[in-house]
Amino acid sequence: MTNLEAKDISKSFFIKHDELKILKNINLSINQGELIAITGASGSGKSTLLHILASLDSPTTGSVYFKNKQVNNMSKSMLSSIRLLNFGFVYQFHHLLADLTVLENIILPGKILGTKKEVLLEYAYFIINFLGLENRASHLPWKLSGGERQRVAVARSLINKPNIIFLDEPTGNLDIKNSKILQELILKIAKDENISIIAATHDQDFMTKFKKLYKIENSSLYEVENV
Helix, strand or coil, X not given: CEEEEEEEEEEEEEECCEEEEEEXXXXXXXXXXXXXXXXXXXXXXXXXXXXXXXXXXXXXXXXXXXXXXXXXXXXXXXXXXXXXXXXXXXXXXXXXCCCCCHHHHHHHXXXXXXXXXXXXXXXXXXXXXXXXXXXXXXXXXXXXXXXXXXXXXXXXXXXXXXXXXXXXXXXXXXXHHHHHHHHHHHHHHHHHHCXXXXXXXXXXXXXXXXXEEEEEECCEEEEECCC
């Protein structure tokens, strides 16, 4: 079943009278539970494409469909609801709230959604234990290592049980050891929960773990052999 689809996506930025084409006629389909990595040179448009697929940005032309419904023409409130209910996000920088504990950061999206506290806490502790953070639940972010902070970000992305998780260079600030730990945890969760993963990454090792690999070059998207 097609979970997310981009049809003829193009994105341009206009600087005075000049048009800067970032993406050109992009077509991409993601099925439920599918793992897709997107690579390309810095500035090639990986993050821009990720943001468009996640409805955080709008294409200049073209359409994005989630579960067969066009989303890029929806109101901001409808898009916000779709993201909250169906999408999880993990970025290169964890974006944890400094004055909230690990547990409080993780359950925040669920609180915004209005999920009952007891339901949230039960699932949050399950995720915390799975990610090896059981001794960190009451800690503030500054007390955590970089790898632990990224694991908290992953946990937060899972709390609303999303259909899709978008990863934007999630291992970019981690050393090799913590990068491998995070990779293994993300991929195991995706398999166990049948979650689609769309990752923008430069990490050569991480790329090899994905079923499909795409490259953005000269504003176009190409599927490449993943070895």
